[in-house]
Amino acid sequence: MTGRLRDIAYGILGLGILFAVAEAVPRLGLISRDFLPPADEILHTLLRDLAGRELWTALGETMRAWAIGLAIAFVLALALGVLIDAIPGARAATTSTVEFLRPIPSVALIPLATLLYGADLGSSLLLIVYASFWQVLIQVLYGVADVDPVARETARSYRLGRWTILRRLVWPTALPYVMTGLRLAAAVAFILAVTAELVIGSPGLGLQIQLAQSGGAVAEVYALIAVAGLTGVAVNLAVRQLERRLLAWHPSVRGENPR
Amino acid sequence: MLEITGLRKVYEGRGRNVEALRAIDLKVDEGELVCVVGPSGCGKTTLLKCVAGLLTPTAGQVRLAGRAVSGPPPGMAVVFQEYGRSLFPWMTVRQNVELPLREKGVPRPRREELVTGALQAVSLSDAGSAHPWQLSGGMQQRVAIARAVAYEPQVLLMDEPFAAVDAQTRADLEDLLLGLWRRLRITTVLVTHDIDEAVYLAQRVIVLSGSPTVVQEELRIDLPDDRDQIVTRSLPRFAELRTHVYGHIRAAKT
């Protein structure tokens, strides 16, 4: 077996072990079946859900909130980031505000969202946009700061217009950071989408989980958690793919904290 | 002191096997300074790593003071080319030099003595509480050398130690090494691609062939022991030896 294939085989083995343990432990009575149904029961429930319509509807609602929230946050953060960079002195003036607002846990806004929008899309969007916005903004600010001052001076000495400088110099430099921000924001947006549904009751996957839990359908809860996990993985993979394509030309791959 | 017999190393890749060393036979006496040269890619670093016990040979044996080497033996110190990556950045210079001694179990007073002595020997007595990244490249390599010296090894191995510094610093470091060697008479094996350096430093130069690699020639350097950058390098004998070695390497490349 070639190296790569062997590596993947190990991973599959790991998943297999997880399944086997989840199967054996409840059957052996180590943990009560009320808390952990056997893995095949969970799998069965999962497959049944996937065959039905309800799960897909809920997932669609979650992804809709995710997409809209992410898009709004992305556009706003990009615009604000570019603006802060363009206006002299803006960066220094906004730093304190950004550094103060940024660590505020978005879940603190849950009560407010509940009051303003109730158990609906609006609540989800409030949380998603708030959390994702900061992820993108921070990265955009890193990105525009990374533009080589010498290059900027050169561009200005050639009297290149503001728009040209933005397109030809700032954007390519900032793009890796922007993509990192998008990747982080996408993950956060998904987490918050499900959280909002779970706690507030907006329509979506999270609501389904909460309903299953209050109804005592334990296997269903696990199955839905598995769906959430798989969707999270899919979201991460999708964004990474996008990143790879857009940045195929870029020599380096930026980490999350270039500071 | 060091005996290498029939050393063979084959790297097994995906479907491809690379024979880095075919059969190396080599003896180094106690207190000798030997330089190993060869064409690029001939496996000099592989040889050094096998001797250091960092790589397991496919066949053959390395014996240190009569005992077979099957993993990094105590009594061997290594200085790598990439000084920036071989010093621990979270430790001060002093701590870096001290670490192998602590591992060895040397009691504190003796440790202090050795570290202070070693730093003095490389002219870095003032740099004890600095961190490696605060020092220049040449100074960092000197710290690595100090660390090796403080360890009081039986054998000192050096893998292209001066390749990553500028020419001026290289000359200084070469002389530093010679000075240390003359004082302490540590058995030293130095791998280098710089022929001039090899002839300048060594008592004996080992020339490796191209792939499949064997020992092509052993050359005794009969220059006066008292080496000097200007005087020695302008001796006619120096040029002869140098040309001789270079000729071999050129032939080895074909």
Place this chain on the structure above:
Amino acid sequence: MIRRMTGLPLRLVRLLALPVALVLGWWGYSVLSPSFYVPSPTRIATAFADVWFTRRILDDVLPSLGRLLAGYALAALLGIALGVAIGSYRRLRLTAEPVLEFFRAVPPPVLVPLIMLVAGLNDTMKVLVIVSGAIWPVLLNTVEGVRALDEVLADTARAYGLRGPSRLWHLVLPAASPQIMAGLRQALSIGIILMVIGEMFASTSGLGYTVVLFQRGFQIPEMWSGIVLLGLLGFLLSLAFRAVERRVLYWHQRETHA
């Protein structure tokens, strides 16, 4: 005038100008068009004093913080220990990786109902909730940090006979610490989120519970004061973390930006 100021006065202006302007703007807006849901800053400030400068600090805030710290510490210890173990052995890492990536992708709050089911409604459950989410970034970052150990450094350590516990303490952990700190930073954010959610969801005390209580009772300024407190908490904890990070990673060289 701004241009002629230098030194400390200028820095203070820069620091406070925008926040002050924003608060004033908010106050102006609340005076001009009062909204039930968004009270004026002064109203919130008085509510803040009334609500939090009382026994509440002892009854709700400190216990919440205590649980957060307990959960965080546990997540950190477990995460680093497991991370070092998994990161050190290639085959183990390859086997565990998909499983870990899956668990990390599950939105942490989703596990709250589950843990509630298993552990009941008590302090243990709340701490478990925090651990269940905070452990993943620590674990995965530690694995990555240990895996990426510089080859030359590792060879040097091997050549000088560095083994076992001293290898772990002097080589592996310091070398991985930048990555580990990054993981700990993410874990802190997640920990705070889970602390709040755990209490909003199923609790009769604590910071999160209190804020939800106000919301359900339509005590709007009080609710806002709770939000502000949570914000302050997040801010102060992140400052504290950064101070610790600076201390631990004093030796780490990073690129600086203009």
